[in-house]
Amino acid sequence: METTRKIFPELFFVGGNDRRLALFESNFPIPRGVSYNSYLLMDEKTVLLDTADAALGARYFDNVEQVLNGRPLDYLVIHHMEPDHAALVSELLRRHPGVKIIGNKKTFTLLEQFYGLAPDGSAIVVGEGDTISFGKHSLTFYMAPMVHWPEAMVSYDPVSKALFSADAFGTFGALDGAVFADEVGFDAHWLEDARRYYTNICGKYGAQVQALLKKAAALDIALICPLHGPVWRRKLDYFIGLYDKWSTYTPEDREVAVFYGSMYNNTLNAVEVLCAMLVEKGVRVKAYDVASVHVSELVSEAFRVSHLVLAAPTYNNGLYPQMASLLHDMKALNIQKRTVAVIENGSWAPQAGKLMTEALAGMKEMTVLPERVTIKSALKSAQRAELQAMADAIAASIQS
DSSP: OOOOEEEETTEEEOOEEESSOSEETTTEEOTTOEEEOOEEEESSSEEEEOOOOGGGHHHHHHHHHHHHTTOOOOEEEOSOOSHHHHTTHHHHHHHOTTOEEEEOHHHHHHHHHHHOOOOTTTEEEOOTTOEEEOSSOEEEEEEOTTSSSTTOEEEEETTTTEEEOTTTTOOOBOOSSOOBGGGTTHHHHTHHHHHHHIIIIIGGGHHHHHHHHHHHHTSOOSEEEOSSSOBBOSOHHHHHHHHHHHHTTOOSEEEEEEEEOOSSSHHHHHHHHHHHHHHHTTOOEEEEETTTSOHHHHHHHHHHEEEEEEEEEEETTEEOHHHHHHHHHHHHTTOOSOEEEEEEEOSSSOOHHHHHHHHHHTSTTOEEOSOOEEESSSOOGGGHHHHHHHHHHHHHHHHO
């Protein structure tokens, strides 16, 4: 049976959810699933805005046909060619062979690469600022390269004031009957997934997201329709403000995230002592085991907080592997403007501190505190003063 929702009188949500997928892009855990959003405009012309992942299958077309109610489909707009939004294009063309496809030049290059489709006669190529009218409503197209693929674009309808934002403003998580952000208790249940989605999917491309935000600032937007997660019709400034922070690498909270690896709980012992010292000084702190917490969650926390502590042992004369993996992702996702303290452990040839500091040097505007703590096998009582000096330095930095 169909599951559709009306967004405004002429626009319908025809997407769906994947609750079985364990790893988004075969990489990021999504315990709450994910939605694949698609929208159908019923104007003088009918316009489908993106398709969906193959996982939706026949249910997706049930939604589309129920809304069309016997009318032909005139246009398909492809904002983003990633297969989780374009996998059903071939089947759509089989069902609606007369449909015209709207995309930019790079859209059609990827359409041919992925699916062998070269719809020359039915292709409408749009560029920056081009407008197409469908009756009462029209769409103006704006290119959004590398948010987060090179062909990505968004579109804006001045009548409904809707921004169709492609992967921008997306969120992990399946939609439980709700479609709008104000229906889901966003801060309590969705904010962490929204942050983790942005930081891991778009985090590398802060400059490109800023360019898109500048284009959006010139538009009178009352509705944001992304390709994942809820639609925004209220408090748009709040979510746009988060995107502005994330894309400028500005911390949300002046807090500490401690990322540690510990083989025999000796490095963990130092972390726990430091955490207690920080809390006593009024600093909020959370500790994460890099061996058991997925790196996408660690990256999300690194975006959220202002201060980091990295604590790890030397391993095979190098760095503890999961810490090395985290630092690799932090650099790849362009994390910057953080203050970092370093704790290392090594029984005979400590290398972890040097290697972590070298990795941080490859990131932009990272301040490494000089109060490094070196543990030889196990923490000694005499080292309490060193940990206290580190806690004092972190607290002073946060409270300054």
